Amino acid sequence: MALTKVQSELLNAPSGLVRVAGGTVTASSTITVDNCFTSSYLNYVIYLNTAYTGSADQDAYLQFRAGGSINNTNYSYNVNYINAGVNAGTASSNSGSSSAIVLYDNMDSGSIFNGNIEVFNPQTTTKTTSQWSLYGEDGSNFKQMLGFSFQSQSTSFDGFVLTMQSGTLTGTYDVYGVAR
Amino acid sequence: MIINKNGVDYTLTAQEEAEHLANIAAIQQEQQATLYKFKRAAEYPPMADYLDAIVKGDTQQQEAYIAACLAVKAKYPK
Numbered sequence: 001m002a003l004t005k006v007q008s009e010l011l012n013a014p015s016g017l018v019r020v021a022g023g024t025v026t027a028s029s030t031i032t033v034d035n036c037f038t039s040s041y042l043n044y045v046i047y048l049n050t051a052y053t054g055s056a057d058q059d060a061y062l063q064f065r066a067g068g069s070i071n072n073t074n075y076s077y078n079v080n081y082i083n084a085g086v087n088a089g090t091a092s093s094n095s096g097s098s099s100a101i102v103l104y105d106n107m108d109s110g111s112i113f114n115g116n117i118e119v120f121n122p123q124t125t126t127k128t129t130s131q132w133s134l135y136g137e138d139g140s141n142f143k144q145m146l147g148f149s150f151q152s153q154s155t156s157f158d159g160f161v162l163t164m165q166s167g168t169l170t171g172t173y174d175v176y177g178v179a180r
Numbered sequence: 181m182i183i184n185k186n187g188v189d190y191t192l193t194a195q196e197e198a199e200h201l202a203n204i205a206a207i208q209q210e211q212q213a214t215l216y217k218f219k220r221a222a223e224y225p226p227m228a229d230y231l232d233a234i235v236k237g238d239t240q241q242q243e244a245y246i247a248a249c250l251a252v253k254a255k256y257p258k
Binding site: 035061090091094097 | 181182203
């Protein structure tokens with residue numbers, strides 16, 4: 001029996017990354033995205049391709065959102081830095097009582113701010129976890145920030161906000177759901 | 181202050197900007213409370229120097245190591 005067109009498309013349903021949100025930002029203090037985490041996917045990847053303008057030694061934060069509001073409690077995180085050819089260590093850490101995730105510590109004006117953030121289970125009531133690898137510049141050093149986080153609440157998050165301590169971002173962001 | 185919300189530039193109202201800045205201030209305050217640990221860890225002299233001093237019985241090297249640690253503690257107080 002020959003497959004119909006619809007049956008054929010179902011058999012060939014896409015797997016891998018499916019873009020669910022994205023856009024361009026110009027001199028923006030935050031990147032706020034609502035309704036990007038849905039029941040369609042368990043896991044997500046956020047890609048950043050931006051540049052930072054502002055003061056020296058500024059940080060980038062991540063918080064999850066639900067129903068249009070920021071969740072600012074119960075984050076745990078650890079973020080390590082590697083300055084290429086210079087040094088490495090822990091930049092910041094908190095066990096359970098942070099109001100945000102510190103993604104990046106000490107970024108300088110003119111720095112690129114690229115990389116990816118993986119988010120696991122944001123939409124389910126399972127604890128939301130994440131990990132990231134982000135790249136930027138601190139003075140003359142090229143720096144990688146590697147981190148992970150836990151959100152201990154059982155909230156179903158539908159979005160996120162990436163906030164700069166001060167200054168602005170210009171560039172693009174893309175959010176992908178991971179199709180199974 | 182301009183933010184990007186769901187792909188659209190948006191200018192915060194005065195109240196929203198105050199909330200935004202309060203959010204950042206709270207995060208910074210939490211970070212500051214533990215920052216000294218990471219600053220100190222990055223600048224403490226290698227522990228191998230202290231062990232080397234013990235192996236050699238070099239009290240002068242031991243005292244120099246302790247002094248260096250105390251200087252780092254003083255540089256980044258709790």
